[in-house]
């Protein structure tokens with residue numbers, strides 16, 4: 040088991056981009072308080088870095104969902120594995136994801152938060168694969184757009200590995 044991974048976005052490039060997103064969010068939410076919600080587990084690394092770059096008041100919460108799918112694609116029917124600790128009623132929420140792929144997970148979670156009474160729900164995602172979209176949804180704060188290829192690192196996994204890589208890369212060969 041020795042996958043070969045080629046780097047697509049370096050730690051420096053990612054850090055600079057996250058600073059930019061943090062600045063943008065801080066401007067857009069001036070005078071407001073943000074409920075920053077991390078979609079576990081993939082968003083965890085991006086979430087922590089992004090939170091540090093936001094200068095308006097922020098409160099943290101975490102949710103974990105799994106989507107029923109055919110194995111390769113999510114279906115949009117989700118199961119909550121870890122519920123939020125606090126209600127979102129009356130809150131300005133920013134949902135933080137690792138990647139928007141088909142868009143089904145985020146669309147479903149966003150809808151659920153709005154039904155629970157969130158005033159607004161914006162979407163922040165480190166990566167976006169717009170060519171894979173199956174439902175109409177757009178991120179508000181996107182790090183990088185990528186083509187339809189599978190990436191790992193900076194929170195993203197391949198069979199639960201590589202989340203801790205400090206960069207984003209692509210697996211180019213898989214030698215068992």
Ligand code: IMP
Nearest residue numbers: 113139140141142143144189190195196
């Ligand atoms: P979707 O937008 O509902 O299809 O689901 C997006 C989820 O699929 C993400 O949160 C990731 O967990 C996973 N995912 C999609 N593309 C990749 C990838 O390239 N690498 C790692 N995980 C991915």
Ligand code: MG
Nearest residue numbers: 079080081137
């Ligand atoms: Mg995920």
